[in-house]
Amino acid sequence: MTEETVGRTNVLLLADTHLGRGQACRLMTRIAGELRRADVILHAGDITDASVLEALAMHVPDGCVHAVLGNNDHGLDLPARHSVEIDGCAVAMVHDTGAAAGRTARLRRWFPDADVVLFGHSHLPWHEVDVRRSDGHVQHHVNPGSATLRRRAPSCTVAHLVVEDGAVAAVDHVPVGSAPLGPRIGESWRQFADEAPLDAGGRRGTMPPCPPKPSSKSSTKA
Numbered sequence: 001m002t003e004e005t006v007g008r009t010n011v012l013l014l015a016d017t018h019l020g021r022g023q024a025c026r027l028m029t030r031i032a033g034e035l036r037r038a039d040v041i042l043h044a045g046d047i048t049d050a051s052v053l054e055a056l057a058m059h060v061p062d063g064c065v066h067a068v069l070g071n072n073d074h075g076l077d078l079p080a081r082h083s084v085e086i087d088g089c090a091v092a093m094v095h096d097t098g099a100a101a102g103r104t105a106r107l108r109r110w111f112p113d114a115d116v117v118l119f120g121h122s123h124l125p126w127h128e129v130d131v132r133r134s135d136g137h138v139q140h141h142v143n144p145g146s147a148t149l150r151r152r153a154p155s156c157t158v159a160h161l162v163v164e165d166g167a168v169a170a171v172d173h174v175p176v177g178s179a180p181l182g183p184r185i186g187e188s189w190r191q192f193a194d195e196a197p198l199d200a201g202g203r204r205g206t207m208p209p210c211p212p213k214p215s216s217k218s219s220t221k222a
Contacts, residue, residue, distance in 0.1 A: 008169070009087045010037050013159040015044035015095075015120025016146035017052055018072065024055040030177045031147055034158050035059040040086055042161075044120035044144070045070025045078075045095030070095040070120065081110075088166025089115045096121040104130050107141055115168060116140045116161060123151040125159065125173045140168055147176050 012034055017027055028035070035041075041056050045068045057065045069078040082093045092114035097103050100122075107117045108130055117139065125145035131138055145157035155175040162170040 007087060008162065008164045009039045011040045011042060011086060011091075011161040011163060012038035013042050013044070013118055013142060013144040013161055014056075014147060015118075015144050016046040016070070016123050017043070017148050018046055018048050018146070019052055019148060021049050021051065024049070024051045027052060027147060028055050028059075030156075031158055034160070034174060034176065037160065040064045041066075042084075042091065042093060042118055043067035044093055044118050046072045046120060047076065047078075048072050048074075050076055066093065068093045068095055083111075083114065087163040089163040089168060091116045091118060091161075093118045095119065104128065104141065108132065108139060111139075113137070114139060116142060118142050118144070120144070120146075123149060124153050125157045127159070127171050127173070138168075140171055142171055145173065 012031075014031075019027055035056075036059075038060055041060055041064065043053065043056070043065070047053060047067060047070065053065055053067055066082055066084050067078050068082050069076060069080050080094070084091050084093075090113060092111035094110070094117070097107060097119045107119075111117050115138070119141070120143055122143060123146040124143060126141065126143040128141045129138060130141065140161075142159055142161065144159035145153050147156050147158050150156045156177045157173050157175055159171060159173045161168065162172075
């Protein structure tokens with residue numbers, strides 16, 4: 001594990017963004033306010049295009065974006081599981097945890113000493129706390145939901161993990177946006193674009209172009 005920063009750290013948690021080539025700017029626009037708060041960004045998989053991670057990396061210091069492989073991340077060179085230490089807090093990451101039944105015990109077995117386990121796959125926001133009987137160790141299990149495709153969830157969401165002096169100070173889910181930014185299950189990007197509402201210029205499935213990439217990335221937070 002690698003220590004990322006010291007003190008109070010805001011970690012933006014994402015999963016299941018499912019955006020294709022050229023779509024990263026849609027996510028950046030939707031979560032712009034959440035990005036301004038972030039010191040570290042963790043993505044729990046189903047990214048589907050590397051440009052999303054590249055765009056996220058523009059908003060935090062170098063080396064502060066971590067991601068794991070989702071079942072739809074074909075061709076991306078990412079680990080299936082990953083662990084990182086953030087301000088003394090051990091965070092484990094995995095995309096698919098299996099069935100909801102037995103998940104608590106399963107995650108404790110997979111990552112026995114992690115303070116936080118981040119996962120995705122279901123698109124359902126989730127936060128639970130498991131306390132190990134033998135020594136009282138607290139482990140947080142967090143699914144941030146999807147910022148782009150809510151599916152059965154009430155809204156699209158991200159989550160913020162606040163770490164202070166090596167301990168979890170807060171886990172908060174934040175609703176973002178009001179409409180999906182990508183295709184539904186079984187729907188292609190072409191179908192999604194064809195069914196999207198008309199924009200101001202009479203076009204379907206389009207968004208304003210991404211802003212130009214800055215010449216250098218600053219680690220200063222807004």
